[in-house]
Amino acid sequence: MPLDAADPDRTWYEIVRDVLKQHKVRLVTYVPDNVLRPLIELVEADPFFTCFVTTREEEALGIVAGAWMGGVHGIVLMQTSGFATLPNAIASLAVPFQIPVLLMVSERGTLGEFNIGQALVARTMRPVLDSLAMEHHTLTRLDEVEFIIDRSIRQAVATQAPVAFILSPLLTGGKVFQK
Amino acid sequence: MALTANQPLRREQAKVMNRFDITQRLVARLHHDEAVIGGIGYSNFDLWAAGRRPQNFYMLGSMGLAVPIAHGVAIAQPQRRVIALEGDGSILMQLGSLTTVAHRAPPNLTIVILDNGTYQITGGQKAATELGADIVAIARGAGIAQSAWAADESALEEMVDLALREDGPWLIGCRIDTGKPVDTTERDPARIRDQFMRGLGVKK
Numbered sequence: 001m002p003l004d005a006a007d008p009d010r011t012w013y014e015i016v017r018d019v020l021k022q023h024k025v026r027l028v029t030y031v032p033d034n035v036l037r038p039l040i041e042l043v044e045a046d047p048f049f050t051c052f053v054t055t056r057e058e059e060a061l062g063i064v065a066g067a068w069m070g071g072v073h074g075i076v077l078m079q080t081s082g083f084a085t086l087p088n089a090i091a092s093l094a095v096p097f098q099i100p101v102l103l104m105v106s107e108r109g110t111l112g113e114f115n116i117g118q119a120l121v122a123r124t125m126r127p128v129l130d131s132l133a134m135e136h137h138t139l140t141r142l143d144e145v146e147f148i149i150d151r152s153i154r155q156a157v158a159t160q161a162p163v164a165f166i167l168s169p170l171l172t173g174g175k176v177f178q179k
Numbered sequence: 180m181a182l183t184a185n186q187p188l189r190r191e192q193a194k195v196m197n198r199f200d201i202t203q204r205l206v207a208r209l210h211h212d213e214a215v216i217g218g219i220g221y222s223n224f225d226l227w228a229a230g231r232r233p234q235n236f237y238m239l240g241s242m243g244l245a246v247p248i249a250h251g252v253a254i255a256q257p258q259r260r261v262i263a264l265e266g267d268g269s270i271l272m273q274l275g276s277l278t279t280v281a282h283r284a285p286p287n288l289t290i291v292i293l294d295n296g297t298y299q300i301t302g303g304q305k306a307a308t309e310l311g312a313d314i315v316a317i318a319r320g321a322g323i324a325q326s327a328w329a330a331d332e333s334a335l336e337e338m339v340d341l342a343l344r345e346d347g348p349w350l351i352g353c354r355i356d357t358g359k360p361v362d363t364t365e366r367d368p369a370r371i372r373d374q375f376m377r378g379l380g381v382k383k
Contacts, residue, residue, distance in 0.1 A: 027251075027254065027255075050254060052279070052282075052283060053279075054247075054275070054276075054279050055275025055276065055278060055279060056273070056275055056276075058241070058243070058244060058247075058273070059244070059247045059273060059275060059276045059279065060247075061244075061247075062241065062244035062246075062247025062248045062250075062251065062276075063247045063248070063250050063251040063254070063279075064251060065244075065247075065248055065251060066216070066247065066248035066249060066250060066251025066252040066253075066254075066255070067251035067252065067254050067255040068251070068255075069236065069248075069251075069252060069255075069372060069375055069376050069379065069381065070214075070251065070252040070253075070254070070255025070256045070259075070379055070381065071255050071256065071376075071379070071380075071381040072251075072254065072255035074251070088240065088241065088242075089241045089244065091240070092239060092240025092241045093238070093240065093241040093244060093248075096239070096240075096368040096369070097368040097369065097371065097372040098368075098369050098372060099372065
């Protein structure tokens, strides 16, 4: 498909959509998040994708794992607190069965967080990813989004390993406190 | 729907069957390389014992994810019938997945719940299913209209045939005993996944 990768005006979520399409990542499962909303809306409006809401992040991961084994690649969208529910499913399904599940996490809990629960649970995310020896990248700059996701999807497939993309508020603006 | 209407209304009206026996009966009715996702523990031990089909996937951990994994396979391969074989304790951990199955309504997905009312592998502690919860009623409430208890073995066979022939999603509740599984699944996840993908024609 013709994608204007040189378009300097693409938003982060347009870039994500385009890279997913290039890699034929057709299935998107998610638990809603405010920062992810524009990406979810883009993907839901595009007939290339099958995109739907699930009840838990574990369920979303299980669906994407099953689809991969059936020949369709997918990605799970969630926020930080949702990632905290996933270590068992990553450690007992994605990693040992060698399934290249893609995870995209909207980062809460830092750079202006207003909810103490989010701030606390966010600190578990990178230690969990590191303890699972799982590849992960934090996306902070618009000009790096395409390169990081493109190369990481290639690596995930080639090495049969899951990967997590953390969307920093530096990239997305995050969720800000409003009275 | 006509058949499900003839089945027992409540869990306690269904016959208690033997897990290995009904797993064998289920597998014997698969003639079109249907995919089967075996939930953790004795559910997939007896699936393993019932024969090494390359279209079987045996979970090792990730308790509760048999239905989501089967749902994913069903989305990826709409021409193939897919069965989730899950225990009652496991599905209790992921009841939300029934609501997703209901609103997505994959026509090629069948969920078979093996309900012995206990967490048998951990010592037989009672599960909520033994304390009043009715998985078939829960599934109907979640929106899976074609949900029913199997009255006995022959009713189960009829329901499986129907589910493999007509549009789903289906949920079949099976009350089972607490018999020991016949064998233990080989714990080699990379091999299980590789064989499953070849069995589904994804890898050559």
